[in-house]
Amino acid sequence: MPERTVVIASSTGLHARPAKIFVQAAAKQGMPVRIRVGEGKPVPANSMLAVLALGATHGTEVTLDAEGPGADEALDSLADLLARDLDAEETPHG
Amino acid sequence: MAETLKGLGVSPGRAAGRICRMAAPPELPASAPVADADAELGRALDALRATAAELAERAEKAPDADARAILEAQSFIADDPGLHESVEAGVRSGKDAVHAIDEACAHHRRALLAAGGYIAERAADLDDVRNRAVAAVLGLPVPGVPSPGHPFVLVAEDLSPADTVNLDPDSVLALVTSRGGPTSHTAILARARGLPAVVACREVSEVGEGTWVSVDGLRGEVEVGIGEEAAAEIQRLAEAERRRTSTSRGPGRTSDDHPVKLLLNIGSAADLAPQGVDAEGVGLFRTEFLFLDRREEPGYEEQVAAYAAVFRAAPGGHVVVRTLDAGTDKPLPFLGLAEETNPALGVRGLRVSRVRPEVLDTQLDAIAEAARQSGAEPWVMAPMVTTVGEAADFAGRARARGIARVGAMVEVPAAALRAERLLKELDFLSIGTNDLSQYTFASDRQHGDLADLLDPWQAALLQLIADCAAAGQAVGKPVGVCGEAAADPLLATVLVGLGVTSLSMSAPSVPAVRESLAAHSLAQCRDNARLALGADDPGQARKMILPGW
Numbered sequence: 001m002p003e004r005t006v007v008i009a010s011s012t013g014l015h016a017r018p019a020k021i022f023v024q025a026a027a028k029q030g031m032p033v034r035i036r037v038g039e040g041k042p043v044p045a046n047s048m049l050a051v052l053a054l055g056a057t058h059g060t061e062v063t064l065d066a067e068g069p070g071a072d073e074a075l076d077s078l079a080d081l082l083a084r085d086l087d088a089e090e091t092p093h094g
Numbered sequence: 095m096a097e098t099l100k101g102l103g104v105s106p107g108r109a110a111g112r113i114c115r116m117a118a119p120p121e122l123p124a125s126a127p128v129a130d131a132d133a134e135l136g137r138a139l140d141a142l143r144a145t146a147a148e149l150a151e152r153a154e155k156a157p158d159a160d161a162r163a164i165l166e167a168q169s170f171i172a173d174d175p176g177l178h179e180s181v182e183a184g185v186r187s188g189k190d191a192v193h194a195i196d197e198a199c200a201h202h203r204r205a206l207l208a209a210g211g212y213i214a215e216r217a218a219d220l221d222d223v224r225n226r227a228v229a230a231v232l233g234l235p236v237p238g239v240p241s242p243g244h245p246f247v248l249v250a251e252d253l254s255p256a257d258t259v260n261l262d263p264d265s266v267l268a269l270v271t272s273r274g275g276p277t278s279h280t281a282i283l284a285r286a287r288g289l290p291a292v293v294a295c296r297e298v299s300e301v302g303e304g305t306w307v308s309v310d311g312l313r314g315e316v317e318v319g320i321g322e323e324a325a326a327e328i329q330r331l332a333e334a335e336r337r338r339t340s341t342s343r344g345p346g347r348t349s350d351d352h353p354v355k356l357l358l359n360i361g362s363a364a365d366l367a368p369q370g371v372d373a374e375g376v377g378l379f380r381t382e383f384l385f386l387d388r389r390e391e392p393g394y395e396e397q398v399a400a401y402a403a404v405f406r407a408a409p410g411g412h413v414v415v416r417t418l419d420a421g422t423d424k425p426l427p428f429l430g431l432a433e434e435t436n437p438a439l440g441v442r443g444l445r446v447s448r449v450r451p452e453v454l455d456t457q458l459d460a461i462a463e464a465a466r467q468s469g470a471e472p473w474v475m476a477p478m479v480t481t482v483g484e485a486a487d488f489a490g491r492a493r494a495r496g497i498a499r500v501g502a503m504v505e506v507p508a509a510a511l512r513a514e515r516l517l518k519e520l521d522f523l524s525i526g527t528n529d530l531s532q533y534t535f536a537s538d539r540q541h542g543d544l545a546d547l548l549d550p551w552q553a554a555l556l557q558l559i560a561d562c563a564a565a566g567q568a569v570g571k572p573v574g575v576c577g578e579a580a581a582d583p584l585l586a587t588v589l590v591g592l593g594v595t596s597l598s599m600s601a602p603s604v605p606a607v608r609e610s611l612a613a614h615s616l617a618q619c620r621d622n623a624r625l626a627l628g629a630d631d632p633g634q635a636r637k638m639i640l641p642g643w
Contacts, residue, residue, distance in 0.1 A: 015213055017163040020170055047176035048167065049202045052216055055209030057389050 002072050003065045004079035010086045013057035018086040023048045025081055029074040033066040045078070096319045101295025102545055103314030104276050105284035106583055106606055108332045109268035110308035110325035113301060114246035116257065117235040119225040126190045138181050138191035141230035145223060146172035148236070155262075164219065172223045177202060191231045199224035210389070210427045218254065241265070247307055249298055252542060253280040263287060267329075268309035270316055272299040275545030277528040277578060284311070285581050288336075288602030292316055294545040312584065313640065339605040343372045346597065346608055348590065352616040355596035356604050357414070359576060363403040371605070375412025377598020378524070378576040379404055381457065385418055391428045391453060397460035398467065405470035413470065414524060414576075414598070416503065417457055419477035421446045429453070438532065438539075443478025443505075444488060455491065462495040475501040475524055479516070480508050486519045503576075505529035510558040513565035513573075520571075523562055524598070527577025531555055550579035551632035556592065560627065563593030574598060583610035584640060590616070591623030 010018035026033045026045035034042035035051065037060060043050035045064065056062055062082065064075050128134045146169045153165035171177065180201055184194030199220055206217045225237040239248065239257055245265050250257070252274040266289065274280045274293035284291030290311030292298075301307065301318050308317045308328050320328075346356035357377025360366060362384075366376070384392045384400050392400075405413055420426045421442025422434040429450055434440035447454040458474070465472050476488045479502035492500040501522035504510050510530065513523060527550050528539060534555055537544040559575065566573030574580075574596035575589050581603035587610060589597065597607060614622070622639050629635035 015216065016167055017159075020163065020166045023170055044176060048170035048174045049205065049220070050174075050176050052167075052213055053202075053205040053209050055213045055389065059390070 001065050001067050002075055003063055004075040005061060005063045006079040006082045008056050008058055008060045008062060009083050010088075011058050012087050013060065014054065014062075014082075015052055019048065019051050021086050022078070022081055023051055025078060029066070029070075029078070031066055031068050031071065031074060033064060033074060033078060036063050036065075037061070038063075096317050099295050099297045099301075099316040099318060101270065101292040101298070101314045101316065102276060102549060103291075103311045104278075104281035104293050104578075105269075105289060105291040105581075105603075106312040107268075107288070107290035107336070108308065108310050108328055109247065109290045110306070110320065110328035110332075111245050111247045111267045112242075112304045112325075113249045113270070113298075113307055114240045114242050115303055116239055116248065116250035116253075117229075117237045118251065119221075119237050120229045120232055120234045122192060122196060122228070123232070125193050128185070128188060128190050131185055131188075134191050134194075135182055135185040137231055138185060138194050138227075139178060141191065141195065141227045142172050142178065142181070142223075144230050145226040146170075148226070149223075152241075167216070168219045168223055171220055172227065174202075192228050195224060195227050195231065199227075210425070239266075247309055249301070250280075251299070252278060252293075253283065261287070263289075268292075268311065270295055270298050270307075270309060272296050273542035273545075275539070275542065275548045276550055277531065277539045277548055278542070278545075279540075281578065285578065285603050286600045290332075294542070313636075339609055342605045342608050344608070345374055346611055348611050348614055348616045348619060350615045350617075352590070352619075354590050354594070354611055355574070356608055357412070357574070357576075357596055357598035358409075358604070359598050359600050360404070362400070363407045365601075366404070366407040366409075371601040373409050373601070373604055375410045375414075376404070376408045377414050377574055377596055379413050379415045381416060381418055382420060382424070385420060385426055385428075386424075389427050391456070394456055394460050394463075397457060398463045401461055401464035401472075402468045405464055405468040405472060408470070411470050412473075414473040414475060414501070414522075414574075415461055416524075417444070417454060417461075417474065417476050418446070419443050421478075443503075444476040444484060445478055445480075447488075458492055458495050458497065462497055465497070471498060473499040473501060473522060475503055475522070477503045477526070478505055478529075479503060480506045482512055482515045482519060485509075485516045489519050503529075504558075504562055505533065507534050507558060510562055513562040514568070517565055517569055517571050522572040522574070523566060525559055525562055525573070525575045525577065525594075527555065527559070527575060527579035530558060530577070534558060546632070549632040550577070550582065550585060551588075551626060551629075551635045553627055553629055553635065555579075556588065556623070556627055559589065559594065560592040560623070563595075566595065567593050572596060581607065583607050584622075584636070585626075586610055587614045587619045587622045588626045588639070589623075590614075591619035591621070592627075 033045040035045045036042040149169035156162035180198035181194045207214050247268045269291040271293045346354040355374045358373045359378040361380050422437035422440040423442045489500045499521045503526045505526040531548045532539045535547040537547040563573045572595045576598035580597035581599035583606045586607045625638045626635040
């Protein structure tokens with residue numbers, strides 16, 4: 001199964017705004033994407049509660065996985081998102 | 095016929111408007127048998143979706159980016175597929191919609207709490223979602239801060255951080271709570287926002303929705319049943335007063351030019367950025383913000399950068415840094431402290447250094463390096479210092495790193511009683527009145543029924559402050575107050591009269607305190623201090639000092 005491992009770049013970690021942006025993007029991928037910390041249990045990336053409960057902070061290494069056509073592209077775009085400091089980026093309203 | 099209700103004034107200023115009550119969280123009815131599971135699931139999911147939509151709509155209208163982020167996250171929680179799955183499982187196992195929602199939320203709540211740190215605080219967001227969805231199923235009013243579409247005086251039992259994150263400053267005129275005390279979240283929030291507030295006003299719970307009231311946050315009074323015209327006049331005067339004081343400038347002075355430094359309480363450099371408040375420096379830089387949201391300790395380099403940013407941004411370059419104030423009362427996962435049955439009396443503040451000395455050493459290294467990089471000369475103090483030995487040890491470690499001005503927070507009565515000896519080891523003291531009240535009066539800071547004991551006008555508290563100030567004056571060393579007491583314009587005169595040399599508070603409180611000092615001579619401040627020390631209870635103290643009380 002295709003995987004991507006990436007270090008959380010957002011200064012506040014994966015909660016609040018960064019978590020929202022990530023969960024929103026994951027939900028739009030049209031396939032189930034999972035996320036885990038280290039060798040922990042993978043959880044659905046489109047679940048805000050599950051993503052928050054990972055407790056991933058700035059510098060935490062997370063692994064994404066997905067299967068099916070387009071999985072690599074989906075994982076690339078989500079990994080790219082996590083590798084950026086989403087707190088520092090301007091927010092378009094809403 | 096107007097009637098005056100008494101409470102505890104915790105944030106000065108006047109305001110008037112109609113009251114709007116925060117609906118209480120819904121109570122769970124007894125479990126009901128479910129005849130049609132599909133229909134029941136539909137009801138539950140409809141309630142969650144409606145809650146998500148409403149939260150998303152509120153996010154759109156949120157007053158600032160932080161509030162918007164929290165509301166959006168909450169909206170996502172209500173829409174969470176994992177939560178919906180848990181609800182479905184509950185309904186399929188025979189639960190009704192309300193209990194399925196309640197139990198699904200409880201399940202996910204445990205997962206958030208297990209993540210610890212900052213994430214655990216999101217449990218409050220989930221609670222809010224649960225309350226809203228349960229209310230929606232039951233057809234009850236939406237819990238939380240109301241949005242009636244006109245400015246209002248918010249009335250509640252008490253306010254939690256989750257309630258207040260999205261308080262719209264343009265529509266909330268004042269806060270009145272039936273419970274809560276001077277160090278409750280409501281009081282702290284009100285002062286930070288510059289909103290007049292009265293807490294522990296029991297009778298307000300009987301006032302009808304939409305009644306016109308005026309609020310006097312200095313006297314702690316709520317006048318009920320005033321007319322709309324009277325309310326408009328009070329609002330007009332209050333607005334004029336705010337405009338006048340917000341333009342006040344200059345260092346703190348009594349009317350006869352006795353200087354009293356007016357300083358700011360901040361959590362990070364961001365707190366210094368936007369406001370045009372004129373202050374003489376930072377009297378309390380809480381360094382916790384760097385540590386709270388962490389599984390691992392923030393590194394040396396990161397700490398240096400954060401401290402240097404504050405040193406560079408501080409007015410006049412004057413900053414009093416408080417080293418990490420955490421412990422079993424504010425747990426940080428990376429400290430790895432054991433749970434305690436009574437965290438307020440446990441390993442917190444400087445005491446953490448007994449088990450994890452390297453955390454304090456790294457922080458002191460970083461403060462010293464940030465000082466070198468920014469050219470600042472920060473004053474550095476430790477929280478929860480209790481004995482002279484602890485003070486000497488802390489001072490030794492700080493001075494070894496080139497930190498010139500070393501002090502201690504006085505929060506423990508033992509430290510206040512030995513202020514004179516502490517000042518043989520230290521260069522200054524800063525009195526944290528919230529904790530000093532809690533420990534002197536053996537009353538939990540958040541205890542709604544003990545608000546009167548935590549009143550900063552209590553003479554025993556003032557006596558301890560007086561002893562510290564006298565010890566400072568005897569050797570010419572500064573003794574400041576950085577607790578919430580410093581933000582009370584009238585009490586500020588008492589503190590100055592006791593010999594306190596600086597007052598540190600949140601930015602919106604500075605102008606009113608400056609004005610109050612400028613209206614009193616040092617002799618009047620000393621008179622006020624004598625009267626307050628001589629009073630048998632806070633009400634009597636205020637009565638003697640505030641004309642017409």
